[in-house]
Amino acid sequence: MGTVGGNVEDCREMFEGGSAAQTRITPFSSTNQIKNHVAYKLVRVAGDGRLVPATDEEIFKDCREMFEGGSAAQTRITPFSSTNQIKNHVAYKLVRVAGDGRLVPATDEEIFKVNETDMHTASDACQSVGSLSAQGLEETSQANALYYCISRCTSKHFQENNLGLLQSGCVEPYTEQVNSQPEYNEQMLQKVEQDERLPMIHSPHMLSAPDANSQCCNETSMFNEDHVHHEPSLQQPIPFSSDVQNGCNVDQSNTVEPCSNAAASPKETAAPPADAQRPDFSLVRGEICLNNLPIKALQETFKATFGRETTVKDKTWLKRRITTGLTNSCNVPTTNLTIKDKKLVGNQDKANDAPPSSTDNANGHSNASGHSLTEDFSSEERAAKRVRKPTRRYIEELSENDEKQPVVTSKDQKLSEKSDVRSISVSLGTRVTVTRVVSLAGSEIEVPYVSLVRRSRPRENIMALMECHSSCLEAKASSGESNMLYSEVLKSASGPDQKESATSSSNNEEDVLTEVDQDMETENIDSSGNSSDDNNNIGLPTMQGGGLRRKHHRAWTLSEVTQLVEGVAKYGAGKWSEIKNLSFSSHSYRTPVDLKDKWRNLLLRTNFAQSPSNIMGSLKKHGSMHIPMQILLQVRELAEKQALVPPNHR
DNA sequence: CTTAGGG
DNA sequence: CCCTAAG
Numbered sequence: 095m096g097t098v099g100g101n102v103e104d105c106r107e108m109f110e111g112g113s114a115a116q117t118r119i120t121p122f123s124s125t126n127q128i129k130n131h132v133a134y135k136l137v138r139v140a141g142d143g144r145l146v147p148a149t150d151e152e153i154f155k156d157c158r159e160m161f162e163g164g165s166a167a168q169t170r171i172t173p174f175s176s177t178n179q180i181k182n183h184v185a186y187k188l189v190r191v192a193g194d195g196r197l198v199p200a201t202d203e204e205i206f207k208v209n210e211t212d213m214h215t216a217s218d219a220c221q222s223v224g225s226l227s228a229q230g231l232e233e234t235s236q237a238n239a240l241y242y243c244i245s246r247c248t249s250k251h252f253q254e255n256n257l258g259l260l261q262s263g264c265v266e267p268y269t270e271q272v273n274s275q276p277e278y279n280e281q282m283l284q285k286v287e288q289d290e291r292l293p294m295i296h297s298p299h300m301l302s303a304p305d306a307n308s309q310c311c312n313e314t315s316m317f318n319e320d321h322v323h324h325e326p327s328l329q330q331p332i333p334f335s336s337d338v339q340n341g342c343n344v345d346q347s348n349t350v351e352p353c354s355n356a357a358a359s360p361k362e363t364a365a366p367p368a369d370a371q372r373p374d375f376s377l378v379r380g381e382i383c384l385n386n387l388p389i390k391a392l393q394e395t396f397k398a399t400f401g402r403e404t405t406v407k408d409k410t411w412l413k414r415r416i417t418t419g420l421t422n423s424c425n426v427p428t429t430n431l432t433i434k435d436k437k438l439v440g441n442q443d444k445a446n447d448a449p450p451s452s453t454d455n456a457n458g459h460s461n462a463s464g465h466s467l468t469e470d471f472s473s474e475e476r477a478a479k480r481v482r483k484p485t486r487r488y489i490e491e492l493s494e495n496d497e498k499q500p501v502v503t504s505k506d507q508k509l510s511e512k513s514d515v516r517s518i519s520v521s522l523g524t525r526v527t528v529t530r531v532v533s534l535a536g537s538e539i540e541v542p543y544v545s546l547v548r549r550s551r552p553r554e555n556i557m558a559l560m561e562c563h564s565s566c567l568e569a570k571a572s573s574g575e576s577n578m579l580y581s582e583v584l585k586s587a588s589g590p591d592q593k594e595s596a597t598s599s600s601n602n603e604e605d606v607l608t609e610v611d612q613d614m615e616t617e618n619i620d621s622s623g624n625s626s627d628d629n630n631n632i633g634l635p636t637m638q639g640g641g642l643r644r645k646h647h648r649a650w651t652l653s654e655v656t657q658l659v660e661g662v663a664k665y666g667a668g669k670w671s672e673i674k675n676l677s678f679s680s681h682s683y684r685t686p687v688d689l690k691d692k693w694r695n696l697l698l699r700t701n702f703a704q705s706p707s708n709i710m711g712s713l714k715k716h717g718s719m720h721i722p723m724q725i726l727l728q729v730r731e732l733a734e735k736q737a738l739v740p741p742n743h744r
Numbered sequence: 745c746t747t748a749g750g751g
Numbered sequence: 752c753c754c755t756a757a758g
Contacts, residue, residue, distance in 0.1 A: 694748095749754100750755085750756100
């Protein structure tokens with residue numbers, strides 16, 4: 095580690111150079127070369143969340159600390175954490191600078207590459223992660239200059255904050271400094287190469303490493319998704335950050351062990367010779383790294399990556415596995431993001447309408463990468479523990495608790511109904527205006543702020559309406575209005591009147607009406623006892639109203655009750671389905687479950703009335719309609735019968 | 745899909 | 752009414 099001193103200096107120089115060069119703006123974008131280069135930038139996240147280029151001093155310190163730490167305890171050093179200042183919230187972010195100067199989150203591939211490199215390093219010597227890979231850039235290269243910043247965050251809280259901050263957007267600083275980076279990168283690269291050549295054991299010159307690879311990934315991913323889009327609208331809530339990180343962290347713990355180690359070793363940030371040469375990034379590539387490694391090293395890496403030993407001696411295989419593993423590890427955290435992307439993407443298409451939320455346009459890269467990654471992940475690391483997905487109800491409740499934010503509901507919702515929570519959330523998010531973080535099984539996930547319009551099971555009627563609306567909504571949505579849908583839905587739900595608005599899809603309405611009419615008729619007709627007038631014939635209009643939640647509360651009419659009782663008498667309690675079909679065929683809105691519930695209630699009432707005093711029984715007690723004693727008696731009778739006879743199906 | 749129960 | 756776990 096004698097080199098340390100030198101390294102530090104170099105490091106400083108590099109950084110300084112960066113700061114000095116701030117002015118030069120035409121960085122990479124114009125130059126082709128640039129795109130090939132990957133650069134790391136040291137950035138400090140300010141309290142306000144802005145990214146501030148690290149001052150020379152800071153950088154210096156950081157470097158020094160890193161180096162020192164590295165030298166002192168090569169193996170696992172709690173590098174940053176121990177050091178106060180550095181740890182304080184110096185964050186390295188991996189970012190690519192687009193030609194237009196915007197910061198673009200690194201694509202998965204890019205990230206991956208970086209990670210790969212990192213992993214590589216980390217696994218071996220626990221060195222930090224900073225190595226950069228140039229190839230990825232080329233591949234992904236857009237004509238823009240790419241530049242990566244590796245972010246390192248000591249405290250998670252901090253990270254979260256930072257992320258939020260980053261997202262919220264203070265990216266500018268980066269761009270300015272871009273200039274310096276190229277050099278830095280080159281130097282870095284060289285080092286990497288050297289490292290590769292050398293046994294990983296010593297990593298005097300490792301790049302500064304983020305705490306954990308995974309984190310890098312996560313952050314990066316976040317960056318990608320959020321950042322890209324967010325930049326334009328700098329201000330955004332920062333739900334993402336926390337979520338993402340959490341998720342990432344969790345994943346990390348499971349998947350990527352190396353990270354922790356890597357993080358620990360604060361080796362050298364960048365100790366490349368001052369006159370850094372500018373090696374081709376392509377050389378630096380993760381692949382190369384892996385290639386150069388001896389089998390043993392690869393195995394080590396494998397172990398670090400997957401947490402298990404491997405006896406495989408096939409280099410190629412190992413490399414592939416490792417790569418995959420890395421990818422996966424990155425993926426997991428990303429999942430949320432990916433989802434978001436989708437949403438975002440979807441939204442984007444439709445419009446610019448959702449400025450408020452974090453929605454951004456996902457760039458093609460992120461999406462594609464996300465998917466692929468996800469898939470890989472699933473196949474590869476199933477072992478990793480899965481977070482139990484919260485139940486739908488859980489989610490709903492959460493959403494309900496918050497103020498309902500107008501959100502567009504769309505078919506997606508339907509589609510997603512059965513998918514797991516995450517997916518649901520995603521799907522719901524089609525038009526997410528607001529997202530909020532929800533803690534799930536220890537990890538936080540972002541959940542679109544959605545109030546579910548339809549909570550109940552899809553009743554035929556409702557469903558139809560819903561569909562209609564959804565379709566309408568979609569169309570409109572495409573046009574560009576996001577919130578509309580919600581209101582519309584409500585309207586439609588509220589009353590038949592609205593139907594017209596539905597336009598073509600009037601059928602549903604008609605159906606509803608028809609049914610209602612039928613009901614009315616039947617009821618009237620049926621009114622065997624006195625039912626004719628019973629208080630509750632609920633008008634059609636009311637049936638669905640009630641706001642979002644309880645779709646339609648249809649009071650049971652006496653006639654219905656009578657029918658029910660008859661049905662039970664005929665088919666027996668428990669044969670709800672039959673009763674429904676045979677006795678309630680006319681009432682489409684009464685499902686077997688409804689019948690069952692009603693029956694249950696009737697029994698309760700019966701029993702109730704029975705024991706305390708009959709008086710109450712027949713009389714209307716609470717607000718509910720009074721059920722004629724006759725019926726109650728009948729019910730009781732049946733109930734008893736059922737109780738006794740049940741064994742024999744009769 | 746239908747039931748039985750709990751909320 | 753709604754939602755879910757179970758046949």
